[in-house]
Amino acid sequence: MDYEIFRQKVMNDILAERDRQDKKWGIQSHEYPIWLMILTEEVGEVAQAMQKEWGWGKKSDASNLYQELIHVAAVAVSIAEQVLVEGD
Numbered sequence: 180m181d182y183e184i185f186r187q188k189v190m191n192d193i194l195a196e197r198d199r200q201d202k203k204w205g206i207q208s209h210e211y212p213i214w215l216m217i218l219t220e221e222v223g224e225v226a227q228a229m230q231k232e233w234g235w236g237k238k239s240d241a242s243n244l245y246q247e248l249i250h251v252a253a254v255a256v257s258i259a260e261q262v263l264v265e266g267d
């Protein structure tokens with residue numbers, strides 16, 4: 180199996196999600212505690228999607244594990260971008 184194809188798809192999907200976030204919210208800059216809340220909320224949606232596979236949770240919970248993982252990665256990328264912009 181050529182895992183590089185899967186890695187490239189994941190990276191492309193993360194980049195597409197970053198573009199979607201910028202279109203939706205504009206370029207974001209937050210204090211790190213705010214970023215941590217945003218990232219943790221997305222991690223919570225990963226947990227919801229994993230719970231769905233076990234029959235747990237509520238109907239309104241996130242259910243697409245792959246998409247929620249992409250959200251987590253894209254938020255982490257956005258935070259990392261800010262770290263670089265601020266010259267950390």
Ligand SMILES: [Mg+2]
Binds near residue numbers: 221224246247250
């Ligand atoms: Mg999400």
